Amino acid sequence: MKPTIPFNKPCFEGKELVYIAEAINQGHISGDGIFTRKCSEIFETVLGCRKALLTTSCTHALEMSAILLDLQPGDEVIVPSFTFVSTANAFALHGAKIVFADIRPDTLNIDYEKIENLITEATKAIVPVHYAGVGCEMEALVGIARRHNLLVIEDNAHGLFGKYKGRYLGTFGQMSTLSFHETKNFTCGEGGALLLNDSSYIQRAEIIREKGTNRSQFFRGEVDKYTWRDIGSSYLPSDILAGFLYAQLEEREHIMEHRSRIWSRYHAGLKEWTSQKGVRLPYVPAYCEQPCHMFYMIMPSFEMRQSFIQYMKSHGVHCVFHYLPLHLSTMGAQFGAKPGDCPVSEEVSECLVRLPFFNKLSHGDQDYIIEKITRF
Numbered sequence: 223m224k225p226t227i228p229f230n231k232p233c234f235e236g237k238e239l240v241y242i243a244e245a246i247n248q249g250h251i252s253g254d255g256i257f258t259r260k261c262s263e264i265f266e267t268v269l270g271c272r273k274a275l276l277t278t279s280c281t282h283a284l285e286m287s288a289i290l291l292d293l294q295p296g297d298e299v300i301v302p303s304f305t306f307v308s309t310a311n312a313f314a315l316h317g318a319k320i321v322f323a324d325i326r327p328d329t330l331n332i333d334y335e336k337i338e339n340l341i342t343e344a345t346k347a348i349v350p351v352h353y354a355g356v357g358c359e360m361e362a363l364v365g366i367a368r369r370h371n372l373l374v375i376e377d378n379a380h381g382l383f384g385k386y387k388g389r390y391l392g393t394f395g396q397m398s399t400l401s402f403h404e405t406k407n408f409t410c411g412e413g414g415a416l417l418l419n420d421s422s423y424i425q426r427a428e429i430i431r432e433k434g435t436n437r438s439q440f441f442r443g444e445v446d447k448y449t450w451r452d453i454g455s456s457y458l459p460s461d462i463l464a465g466f467l468y469a470q471l472e473e474r475e476h477i478m479e480h481r482s483r484i485w486s487r488y489h490a491g492l493k494e495w496t497s498q499k500g501v502r503l504p505y506v507p508a509y510c511e512q513p514c515h516m517f518y519m520i521m522p523s524f525e526m527r528q529s530f531i532q533y534m535k536s537h538g539v540h541c542v543f544h545y546l547p548l549h550l551s552t553m554g555a556q557f558g559a560k561p562g563d564c565p566v567s568e569e570v571s572e573c574l575v576r577l578p579f580f581n582k583l584s585h586g587d588q589d590y591i592i593e594k595i596t597r598f
Contacts (some may be wrong), residue, residue: 224314225590227481232404233582235473241465247363253458254438257465259417264471268383269390269399271417273424274462275431276464277457280379280401280414284312286457287375287397287416290423291346298344300572302332303549303559304567305351308550309377317348320557322549324564328392328505329353334362334565341366345374350395355515356506357386360394367549375399378417382408383478385511396420402467407477407513407581410467413459430454476582478541484583491592517577526570530573530598539595542576 226461233268241498258276265274291297291313299313303322310320321425322342326333330353337348348367358376367374374395378384381391382400392398397420402413418424418433422554439445470477496503502520507510521527527543534541547567549559561568567589578591 225587226538227540227583227587227591229540229542229576229578229582230405231580231582232409233580234469235297235477235581236469237472238466238469241469242462244525245461245587251460251462252543252544253460254441255461255464257280257461257468260468261464264468265400265415265417269417271419272421273392273418275416275418275427276458276459276467277414277416277431278459279308279412280313280377280399280403281308281538282457283414283416284308284375284377285315285400285455286427286430287399287503288313288316288318289453290397290427291316291373295346297454298342299347299349300337300340300345301349301548302351302353302567303547303554304330304353304545304570305377305548306545307548309349309351310553311577313347313349314553314557319344320548320554321345322385322547322554322557322559322564324566325353325570327566328515329356329358329507329510330570331358332363333354334359337363337366338370341370341372345370345372347375349375350379351377351379352381352384352391354383354504354518355513356504357381357384357391357392357510357512360389360391361387364394364584373397379403379406379414380515381513382406383474385447387509388500393419394419397423407472407481407515408467408470409540410459410463410470413463413467416564426452431457443515478513480581481579485512485514485517485577486590487585487588488577488592491589492519492595495596515579517579519577520570521573521575527575530586533598534591534594539591539594541580543571544574544576547571554569 262274284342299318300321376395376398377403378392384391398417400415434452437448440448
């Protein structure tokens with residue numbers, strides 16, 4: 223009898239239910255409770271960012287960064303075309319014109335060599351995405367941003383605890399964002415965080431996160447009342463969710479070790495088959511330490527990719543493709559983008575397939591997946 227192996231499966235890792243009960247018993251299940259603070263302390267201590275603000279999603283963290291940019295009509299933001307829609311939508315929502323950059327064919331990260339040709343007097347920021355948790359070329363990107371007086375906002379939805387040349391991803395730009403969606407290494411179902419590496423943004427970010435009020439200052443005793451000070455929204459996650467997340471973060475070493483074993487097992491088990499079939503495996507530069515967020519293969523053609531997905535499905539294994547290039551979307555066309563603008567993104571999108579990858583994927587199930595792949 224063939225097994226049914228899902229693409230993703232959220233997993234308990236430790237004291238999730240204990241901490242949820244503790245949050246309820248303490249009588250504080252709204253935002254900025256004890257577990258929210260505990261999660262923020264981990265990010266600030268381990269990563270070394272100036273301030274970590276938990277949010278309801280990575281999308282909302284990106285929206286907060288867009289507000290902090292003070293975008294004006296005509297301002298432009300450069301994003302990779304090969305990314306999730308939130309990377310672009312968060313800035314478009316606040317009035318930016320989105321300029322799409324192509325990706326490198328090896329790491330699938332934004333191609334820094336193509337960026338300077340996209341910069342105009344209206345450019346305000348570059349938003350690199352660390353695809354699959356493998357670091358972008360941050361030295362080059364930061365250098366470009368400095369030369370042109372631009373901000374860098376890292377979309378690090380895939381790369382929490384990953385490193386580029388020994389330094390944590392998410393600590394290079396003025397801001398960065400994280401995701402705790404159920405498909406991520408560390409999850410609370412839905413959640414995110416805005417990390418601030420420039421302290422000049424902290425006070426306003428707190429106000430934006432608290433519906434545009436200085437409520438955070440009030441609760442710290444810095445003001446005797448709080449009022450409406452700026453635009454903002456309700457970006458605070460429940461402390462119940464933060465309790466779930468904190469339990470996962472406590473187990474981060476175990477999670478990362480186990481995911482590394484899964485990734486390495488795929489790579490070793492598929493190396494010979496992919497070489498014979500002309501299939502490309504993920505590329506990780508020697509100076510990047512990845513958190514093993516996903517495992518993908520790039521097929522020689524769209525037709526082979528589609529046949530592979532159907533073949534694996536017939537054997538009970540759920541494999542999926544990934545992003546459709548944003549510059550080819552209906553919204554992308556509204557920003558003047560057209561087919562051929564980002565050729566690498568277009569090719570990769572048609573040929574990439576992701577394999578099942580989650581924290582509790584067993585050796586037995588993974589061996590079954592590898593065995594079926596090598597018979598395709």
